[in-house]
Amino acid sequence: MDGNWDVSYEKGAQSDDSHHFDRLYLEPIYDAFICPLTKQVMRDPVTLENGQTFEREAIEKWFKECRENSRKMVCPLTLRELRSTELNPSIALRNTIEEWNARSEAAQVDMARRSLSLSTPESDTIQALKFIQGLCLKSHSNKHMIRHEELIPMIVDMLKSSSRRVRSKALETIQIVVEDNDDNKDITAEGDTVRTVVKFLSHEQSKEREEAVALLYELSKSERLCEKIGSVNGAILILVGMASSNSEDVLTVEKAEQTLENLARCENNVRQMAECGRLQPLLHLLLEGSAETKLSMAALLGELVLDNEVKVFVARTAGFSLINLMKSNDVKSREPALKALNQISSDDTSAKVLIEADILPPLVQDLFTVGVKQLPMRLKEISATILANVVNSGYDFDSIEVGPDHQSLVSEEVIHNLLHLISNTGPAIGCKLLEVLVGLSASPSTVYSVVSAIKSSGAIMSLVQFVETPQLDLRLAPIKLLRNLSPHMGQELAGCLHGTSGTLGSLIRVTSENVGITEEQAAAVGLLADLPERDAGLTRRMLAEGAFELFISRVTRIRQGETRGSRFMTPYLEGLVKVLSRITFALSDESGAARALCREHNLAALFIDLLQMNGLDNVQMVSAMALENLSQDTKNLTRLPEFAPPGFCATVFFCISKPPIITGLCQVHRGTCSLRETFCILEGQAVDKLVALLDHTNENVVEASLAALCTLLDDEVDIDNGVRALLDVEGVKPILDVLLEKRTDSLRRRAVWAVERLLRNNEIASEVSDSPNVCTALVDAFQHGDYLTRQIAERALRRVDKIPNFSGIFANK
Secondary structure, three states: OHHHHOOOOOOOOOOOOOOOOOOOOOOOOOHHHEOOOOOOEOOOEEEOOOOOEEEHHHHHHHHHHHHHOOOOOEOOOOOOEOOOOOOEEOHHHHHHHHHHHHHHHHHHHHHHHHHOOOOOOHHHHHHHHHHHHHHHHHOOHHHHHHHHOOOHHHHHHHHHOOOHHHHHHHHHHHHHHHOOOHHHHHHHOOOOHHHHHHHHHHOOOOHHHHHHHHHHHHHHOOHHHHHHHHHOOOHHHHHHHHHOOOOOOHHHHHHHHHHHHHHOOOHHHHHHHHHOOOOHHHHHHHHHOOHHHHHHHHHHHHHOOOOHHHHHHHHHHHHHHHHHHHOOOOHHHHHHHHHHHHHHOOOHHHHHHHHHOOOHHHHHHHHHOOOOOOOOHHHHHHHHHHHHHHHOOOOOHHHOEOOOOOOEOOOHHHHHHHHHHHHHOOHHHHHHHHHHHHHHHOOOOOHHHHHHHHHHHOOHHHHHHHHHOOOHHHHHHHHHHHHHHOOOOHHHHHHHHHHOOOHHHHHHHHHHOOOOOOHHHHHHHHHHHOOOOOOHHHHHHHHHOOHHHHHHHHHHHHHOOOOOOOOOHHHHHHHHHHHHHHHHHOOOOOOOHHHHHHHHOOHHHHHHHHOOOOOOHHHHHHHHHHHHHHHHHHHHHOEOOOOOOOOHHHHHOHHHOOOOOOOOOEOOOOEEOOHHHHOOOOOOOOHHHHHHHHHOOOHHHHHHHHHHHHHHHOOOOOHHHHHHHHHHOOOHHHHHHHHHHOOOHHHHHHHHHHHHHHOOOHHHHHHHHOOHHHHHHHHHHHHHOOHHHHHHHHHHHHHOOOOOOHHHHHHHO
């Protein structure tokens, strides 16, 4: 059927519809219509002086070649030289050809109409669509004719064809028909056509997908149709995905991008694009739109859920503009700006961008302004939230001015104002302002200023009372704040907890709630852990509250894997262990409650077990410190053997008297020991575990472990047997290595003391005297240590004969 649609028939050719077409006769092509050079029907016939007629473009090309090749100007038909190359338009012939074309095209249009049916064979339909494409490409006026002949709805119907080739060709044809013709676009978009075209976008990697996005691009050039395209569910989402795809054809990506650019002329589409993560159109309107549009876009920005990377992009692009809107005197303008800033300030990086855009001064002013110019409370809450967000970003706020008198956020006046607002506003604003103080007190560079201001304000008791709030969301911030303050205000906090009946109990209940491990629990137990451990009164209060039993249970469950982990597991466990260790500072309490608890729960065994928690330095360090305290108490608890008085014969005849032999005694403590009852680390097999920690990379862990081992070398124990206990686990060399490493002054002091005790063993002294490194380390301690270290180093050097023992010489004389 190809011949049916060829507009360049040979002479006498006619349509031969052998299928569903009626017999259709086309007028023959006369010789006069055909250009001798192109063999095609002429569009602009011109006549030479000899009467021969050619297509203007063809004969001009002929003459050009003659000139370029220096040939005579001859007629291409007769090859006779021409006197003139003047071209005379053949108007009559051109009109005749145009009339012939019109009649032929009308007949072919009629054939196309009958071929555009779902029941027509695929090949005929495709030929009809190709004919319409050619017709439109031939002349723009033919697009009007296609519309007038009502062919557009028929072409659109071909999108329902079961043939993929027909559907693809129909999409391509519609694109050509509507190009640069708004009327055709409007007719095409009637009904569900746009929805149908959008459905083709979901056909992954197909010709239909490419043609559909190209058609949508053409339709989107009409501003009237932009809203209709955007209203189709999923249209913008799919286009955004295509525009950002790395797997799509480059041309398809380009068309999707251009379509979205056109659709962005409609504000509703901009909203959809923003919700799909394409924020450039929204930001453009926010920066360049009318005042009303700017507010509308700011309001939309405040409603969106953005990922952190997008927040940073928005802050860098529009942060300054939003801050300017926030400064407006019009509350209606400020509200959307504040909501947008609240959204993007929740990421640390974007918050820092806003700080550099100078957001802090207007925020502080909003919070502190009272009277007729003050913000409504709902907006003050948003301002407080933004301030909390930016403060918790980790920025250095000590150098940023926020007030007219060069105050910073940590100036005493500003902190006092924040504390005043916390006490005199609702819980929502107060909670956010507490978060501001949390952020300021979390930074080493600003915490001292916060502590100083809180001390001068006398507000510590008020802050402590917030802990008793039953609502979790209002309780978390004050607990975190007190946790940050506790290393610097431990005595004041302990005094507050002494004076209130419910606060300490509330903290303990929060810490031991069986809800997994939360941020609040980690903060609460961290607060308790940083309170002065030698405050016996507080320890007694905690004993009365049953805190230690609860915490022992929690630690045990964690060690047994019964408590699920979370990102707060480490600080929570560290806090629990440190709180438990405070009981070992109260072992001498007259009531005996601390010792009884340690015995009942075999706390020494728990701390020995915790020594093996590799990777948790603080847990290992605190456990070693607790074991030092327990081991120091061992000499007070060890039961020394009791001997029966000797008989008469034994008192008279000493030669036949023999001392009784008692087995099972602790060689170091000279009595009956056990881990549970007397906390003996030798009986608890903790010595080798403590020695292993002397090789730790954290000097605090090393010092705590060494201090615990030194309890085996005290004056009140059998030092010789203590040294043998260390030799049994190969613990002497690690202690000498600690001395050689010279990590810190306090660790060197401890190591020098331990080495001096070890050197009381003659074998060790002999070996050390031959070790220049150890001797050099002792000499260095003797020369550069503090007074006590120099004294101990001097004694150690005498034991290896590096310093003369003058007292011995004088005695011999």
